[in-house]
């Protein structure tokens with residue numbers, strides 16, 4: 001069985017506590033990384049941008065504020081996360097849509113930029129999703145991805161491992177009342193691609209000018225790339 005069904009049920013269950021958990025686990029840093037994502041996506045002008053796996057809507061809301069002329073579309077397959085996003089940002093002109101990242105219901109070349117926070121770790125085939133994203137980008141369009149990365153083994157490794165393996169699931173149990181969901185977060189972080197390997201996957205999906213930056217002691221990565229402006233499709 002694939003990941004999708006379990007992941008969808010898990011986010012439906014934790015939607016109400018998701019934002020509080022995020023702020024606590026990241027010591028309030030998570031919005032800084034999302035601002036960096038929006039900044040790397042560049043100025044879409046009056047074009048359309050897609051925030052995929054939008055969750056409770058923070059990245060889409062930042063887009064609206066930074067690029068008020070842009071048409072902002074935000075999509076997720078968890079209806080409870082989407083409901084929460086709609087409620088939080090009802091004053092913003094965001095178009096919310098239920099959809100699966102494996103099969104985007106958009107035509108080729110629809111978006112100037114596509115962003116996603118903490119999506120790829122949750123899908124069965126990240127390369128397939130990246131190719132889907134590339135398909136819906138205009139030539140020269142930008143992709144920006146925020147996700148956790150497995151921390152490198154250095155002097156801080158024992159502390160980071162303790163934080164991920166003990167503190168995060170404990171917070172999940174006490175705050176979100178769902179230890180399993182946050183144990184999954186730790187497991188999927190440890191098992192996810194190293195930052196350099198993920199960058200190679202972006203290139204394999206056909207993106208050019210791929211780069212990345214790490215945050216939070218190397219446990220968070222932001223990757224970006226461009227759809228080749230000459231070759232286009």
Ligand SMILES: C[S@@+](CC[C@H](N)C(=O)[O-])C[C@H]1O[C@@H](n2cnc3c(N)ncnc32)[C@H](O)[C@@H]1O
Pocket residue numbers: 004007008011034052053054055056057058059075076077078081099100101102116117118119122123
């Ligand atoms: C950890 S949350 C991140 C939410 C948001 N991007 C943020 O920055 O907080 C991951 C989100 O990805 C969504 N997701 C996971 N797999 C998906 C898929 N195949 N298609 C659409 N959404 C997906 C989940 O429903 C969840 O809302």
